[in-house]
Amino acid sequence: MVSDELTVSQVARRSGFAPSALRFYERRGLISADRSEGGQRRYHRDVLRRLAFIAAAKHVGLTLTEITQALESLPQGRTPTKADWTRISRHWRARLDAEIASIEKLRDGLDGCIGCGCLSLQRCRIANPDDLAAADGSGAAFLPQPLHPDQHPGR
């Protein structure tokens, strides 16, 4: 086999992704592969770069959908340039900053609650959406937003 043709298990070992994940990413259009005569996948070395990008993006907390969009937004949908990488990295940084700010706000609200003397659940405003809050239908609306508004249909 030509050294530029990597098998599934080789890519899996070098990228850290499970073979099943690689097939899944292929179905999702994140990566691609040629085929051998017998129909087995043969990856170009390039795929390792893409997978590295995907790994980094996942660490930052992007969803596969977002990663797909980021990859599709690249010049020819191909190897990112230095400018691309800089731009994307800065975007990620902003995201992380926003996330930190959000959690800090929540933490500070909790701190206020701990220190404010209303430690009883009966009176604490963070814990107890009482009748005043309920009267206008706001319920626990004064609470900070969830850390990670997830995509589950419910919530």
Added chain:
Amino acid sequence: MVSDELTVSQVARRSGFAPSALRFYERRGLISADRSEGGQRRYHRDVLRRLAFIAAAKHVGLTLTEITQALESLPQGRTPTKADWTRISRHWRARLDAEIASIEKLRDGLDGCIGCGCLSLQRCRIANPDDLAAADGSGAAFLPQPLHPDQHPGR
């Protein structure tokens, strides 16, 4: 109906939880309800306190399983005391602090990458687990851990 007996829709409105969520929480043992003659749910006002607690815990990012445990660990499994609330709040605060620290670490790593001159995906160590890394099977192992190692079986 006695004013202490709340219907599903009343609790839903005052707590901010959907009726389906209330039934779900009941199945999970987080809340409970009496029944009317005809078999309909009649909640005690106490449930609003519990739901407020649940809402706050969810905002902090606890899973329902963790919330269940927190509620079960209470004195008689009943109304939390001032000491309970203080202890639990502090625990939450520590959690938030840890989460912030984790994201900051990731952000700082990303910053180093942006500034370090290896902005090409071909050379950047964050983006490209190259052959050196691959040789020992570490792949992208030097990357920070995911922000929120979720419970999905895969990953």
Added chain:
DNA sequence: GTAGAACTTGAAGTTAAGTTCAAGTCAACC
């Protein structure tokens, strides 16, 4: 005493990001 809103149940569906499985095919080496 009846219309209509609110309620009941269990089962199945949803989303993300994969994994696991079964049954069969390919590749490589001796």
Added chain:
DNA sequence: GGTTGACTTGAACTTAACTTCAAGTTCTAC
């Protein structure tokens, strides 16, 4: 040329936290 390990596919399963649905019952107000 045969054995063994690597690979193929599609379908079904996983987890969390609910929602949606269908088909039927209860409550309340007029």
